[in-house]
Amino acid sequence: MTGSSSLRTAALQRPSRICVERMAKENYSFTVEPDLYKIDAFSAKVSEIVRRTKGNETGFRAGLIVIEACSNIVKHGELKEDDFISVNLEVGEEAVTITIEDASTKFNPLEVDDPNLENIELLQKGGMGVYLIKRFSKRIDYRYENGKNLLKIII
Amino acid sequence: MFEFRLAKDEIGVISLEKRARITGETSSNFRKWQDTVDLKSCSRVILDGTNIEFIDSMGIAALISIYKTIAAEGNDLVLVNLSEEIKKLLNTLRLDRLFIVKDCSVAEAIKDLC
Numbered sequence: 001m002t003g004s005s006s007l008r009t010a011a012l013q014r015p016s017r018i019c020v021e022r023m024a025k026e027n028y029s030f031t032v033e034p035d036l037y038k039i040d041a042f043s044a045k046v047s048e049i050v051r052r053t054k055g056n057e058t059g060f061r062a063g064l065i066v067i068e069a070c071s072n073i074v075k076h077g078e079l080k081e082d083d084f085i086s087v088n089l090e091v092g093e094e095a096v097t098i099t100i101e102d103a104s105t106k107f108n109p110l111e112v113d114d115p116n117l118e119n120i121e122l123l124q125k126g127g128m129g130v131y132l133i134k135r136f137s138k139r140i141d142y143r144y145e146n147g148k149n150l151l152k153i154i155i
Numbered sequence: 156m157f158e159f160r161l162a163k164d165e166i167g168v169i170s171l172e173k174r175a176r177i178t179g180e181t182s183s184n185f186r187k188w189q190d191t192v193d194l195k196s197c198s199r200v201i202l203d204g205t206n207i208e209f210i211d212s213m214g215i216a217a218l219i220s221i222y223k224t225i226a227a228e229g230n231d232l233v234l235v236n237l238s239e240e241i242k243k244l245l246n247t248l249r250l251d252r253l254f255i256v257k258d259c260s261v262a263e264a265i266k267d268l269c
Contacts, residue, residue, distance in 0.1 A: 043211075
């Protein structure tokens with residue numbers, strides 16, 4: 001089953017350039033603008049898709065992983081405005097797989113040390129996002145190929 | 156978007172006017188908003204999570220900011236009506252040791268605190 005549609009950032013009532021292409025029954029391909037508003041709307045959409053078949057908890061996890069990973073790219077990746085983030089979402093019977101591809105600076109989240117949870121000052125400044133991605137996923141694979149970060153997260 | 160009211164015994168109650176995601180700019184606005192209300196003079200503060208649809212690390216950082224303001228006066232931040240997913244998120248970050256998380260209504264929390 002194929003088709004396409006565009007999402008709208010409801011809070012802003014302005015068009016989002018997130019493009020969605022439904023490739024198969026449970027396989028979706030997205031292109032997301034490097035913009036925190038758009039990423040938030042995209043995260044909500046991913047949560048909704050996953051929640052439909054996998055329930056609230058997995059839906060929440062999927063949305064959280066997407067917003068943390070994509071926000072990190074926007075905040076730290078030095079992407080150009082026209083450098084979109086590509087995301088593939090596969091909702092399988094056994095697992096949900098999210099693959100994120102971006103052309104920003106090389107960044108391997110698996111090399112990031114876990115934050116010190118005892119120190120709320122440091123925790124507040126950063127480090128929670130990558131930690132949450134690690135804790136809310138079953139497996140993470142990372143590779144840097146042809147100038148792109150490829151992050152595959154299995155929930 | 157955010158509302159504040161004083162209940163009895165100087166207990167402050169923070170709530171969201173409508174269902175919202177505490178992410179990105181909303182988190183920044185939440186942090187700015189807290190400077191406009193007098194949380195320091197509250198005996199305790201209850202945050203009603205009924206309308207918190209979703210929260211990310213930036214939203215959590217905003218909660219920590221509110222906690223710090225309240226804890227500096229030796230008072231507690233009590234979170235009620237959170238979804239199971241948000242409670243699990245707070246547990247994962249071990250923030251349940253900072254915040255008091257209760258499974259009850261705002262009215263019940265006020266009654267317990269008085």
